[in-house]
Amino acid sequence: NLTPQSHPMHLHGMSFKVLSSSTRAVQPLISDTYLIQPNEKVSLGFVADNPGDWLLHCHIIEHQKSGMTSYVRVV
Numbered sequence: 001n002l003t004p005q006s007h008p009m010h011l012h013g014m015s016f017k018v019l020s021s022s023t024r025a026v027q028p029l030i031s032d033t034y035l036i037q038p039n040e041k042v043s044l045g046f047v048a049d050n051p052g053d054w055l056l057h058c059h060i061i062e063h064q065k066s067g068m069t070s071y072v073r074v075v
Helices: 061-065
Strands: 007-011 016-021 033-036 042-045 052-058 069-074
Touching: 033 042, 052 061
Parallel strands: none
Antiparallel strands: 007 033, 007 052, 016 042, 052 069
16 A cells, blocks of 8 residues: 555455555454555455456545456456
């Protein structure tokens, strides 16, 4: 996250575990959303076992509208 704002990033269709953060200790919890802090880099782990195109986006609507939306394709 190279912005000065936090971003609640959400992945549809699968859950993930945050494996590491560049700025803080993380709990090994399984979730589908993670609040990425400014200047934070995270590594996620997940099993891609649900085929399809799954939305990955910031949960702040204004950020979605400005392009902070993508997808993960599982084949």
